[in-house]
Amino acid sequence: MKKKSTIPPKRTGRPTKYTDALADEICRRIAEGEMLMQIVRDEHMPERKTVYNWMNEHDDFLHNYARACEMSADALVEKGLEILDGSSPDCAQMDKNRAEYRKWLAGKRNARYGERQAVELTGANGGPVEMITEYDEDRIASVMDRIESIRRKRAEEENGGTV
Template identity: 85%
Template sequence: MKKESIATLKKMGRPTKYTEALADEICRRIAEGEMLMQIVRDGHMPERKTVYNWMDEHEDFLHNYARACEISADALVEKGLEILDGSSPDCAQMDKNRAEYRKWLAGKRNTRYGERKAVELTGANGGPVEMITDQDEVRIASVMDRIKAIRRKRDEEDHGGTV
């Protein structure tokens, strides 16, 4: 190959230089529910790997991208609803699966759409949880010792020093 051809090939590749305009477009499209795989297919967009490198190199882009993913959950849920509303009996199961996947993905991107988990605590053998720690027991024992000493002293004073 001639030197000119190699230089021409390099210039024809996807853009790799970070610009605010490209970063903003990526975040806007993510927030609208578009997947990064789709976005990077556009000729003017960088490769997927480059976008991830930008996240490492530009903290503001990382923050904006994460926020866009969180916002995209709303769009994903809306798209799922559109799929179900436009479904026909012939495609009902496939459409349900498509909508469920969007709902699942929305839950991963934003906790508002995630599964609600209840946590129940039980103590030993399913009983109540012990709320007293070892430190608490030491403090309680110390207070009890002081109370006993005060009572002994009071009793001694009341009985003239003989108890």
Template identity: 40%
Template structure:
């Protein structure tokens, strides 16, 4: 049958829900029942689809918040635990994981990190 290319509210809701669940747009658009990434990106710049653009932005915010939550859990040693880092080596092992989460957060929520984001709308 082919990939859907026509905008529908149901499809837009599905895409935004999956993004809010921390799935990348690239991954979502690999599925046969979703449109190509270029199609979704064209919907985002379409002036007639401002509601979708707002919902997509909200989904991205939710995604970024969940990355921050995960970063805090990593730093704390897990959900609800006080950090138990007995030595310098244990702390060093956590640094790459925390750094990765910080990068993901910066990339997913550029408005929270405007100096680090290359393209800003005027």
């Protein structure tokens, strides 16, 4: 009989580059308004796919990344303002588009900058919404029972007294 080894098997594949310091740097740069596409171009940074894998593997990184994206909205709005402040008449339309894109992206990353959407509920014919209580449910059940008994009575009459 063969003895089982107590040595754990070696993991195959590349060792992870993940460190708290690297994750913190990514989140800091995201919070400052830098896009992940730009960050991963740096030589010491992992590929974009790897960053997404880290989010799946490290809950704390996922939480920090999401918070950094939310915080980046402020930086994006500020960058949009800088673009507009530095604009000249010959490139005003392009600058306006660049600023509008940053505003749109800020709205996606943080609800404070998003479009306000009002939701209004109305009842029948535009009136107020009516709430159904237990008392109403009992009344509805009673009416449904009466309707069912009337249907049975009509069916008996049509079938000559048998159902």
